Amino acid sequence: MRILLVEDDAMIGGAVQVALKDAGYAADWVRTGPAALGALDGQHYDLLLLDLGLPGVDGMEVLRTLRAGGDQIPVLIMTARDALEERLRGLDGGADDYVIKPFEMAELLARMRAVLRRRAGVASSVLGNGVVSLDTATKLATVGDASTLLSNREFALLRALLVRPGAILSRADLEDRIYGWGEEVESNAVEYLIHTLRRKLGSEVIKNVRGVGWMVSRSG
Incomplete structure (x- = not known):
């Protein structure tokens, strides 16, 4: 899944981006409202993590x-504005959930999973x-009675x-969901991950559809 992180604080943004990548998300990070709108106009994202206190165009204006x-797009607001009125304004303005800074990364990731499940x-x-089943909270994949912990990219x-069983995803489709901006992608990276x-x-x-891509069956 590809996540857009909008956060102007370098320390918070860097920490969240690292946590997202460690959790197996492709994470792109921008620091202003206009940059966020530009990124969303040119790329599909599965979820937006949005700070409200942005310079110039603030987060509420981006949301509006x-x-x-x-x-x-599902939107999870991250902000230090903890007043009830601010939280209600964000939720009524179209946000799906709200997390107050400072927050634990585990809570942010859990709220992201909850938003994505609801959507x-x-x-x-x-x-x-x-x-095969995959626990998105633990990264455990299970076939029959055997469970295996997967790497972030696996x-x-x-x-x-598994989000779209029966759908064929090309190499480009899969790379888009695995790698964020600026990450080097080896030419055979997808094939290697499928092999592992x-x-x-x-x-x-995982089934190969020759010349097209890969899929998992719709049902067992």
Whole structure:
């Protein structure tokens, strides 16, 4: 999944971006409102982490602009503005959830998972297709009675496939969900990750559609 982080504080932004990557997300970071709107105009994101106290165009104006234009991207506000009136203004303005600074990274990641589940209309943190299941909170993949802890990028790739079982994702589709801006992508990186996942989970878990891409079956 690809996340856009909008945060002008260098220390907070850097720490959150590292935590997102460690959790298996592709994370792009911008520091101003206009940069956020520009990034959202040119790239699909699964979730927006939005600071309110931005220079120039603040976070509430970014949120209003998105919702006025019909953009329904899930938005989780991160801010030090802890007054009830501010929280209500953000939620009524179209945000999906709110986390108050300073926050623990574990809480931020849990709130992100909850927002994404609500938007997908599911209650569980586990994705599955009857052959393999993936716990998005722990990165444990399970086939039969055997569970395996995945690396960050193995997790990101399998999650991308399990979000849309039956859909064929190309190399470019998968790279877009695994790597953020400026991250070097080896030409065979996706193939290598699929190889390691098949070695851990079994050769039939991920299917190759020759010349098109990869998929997991819709059901077991």
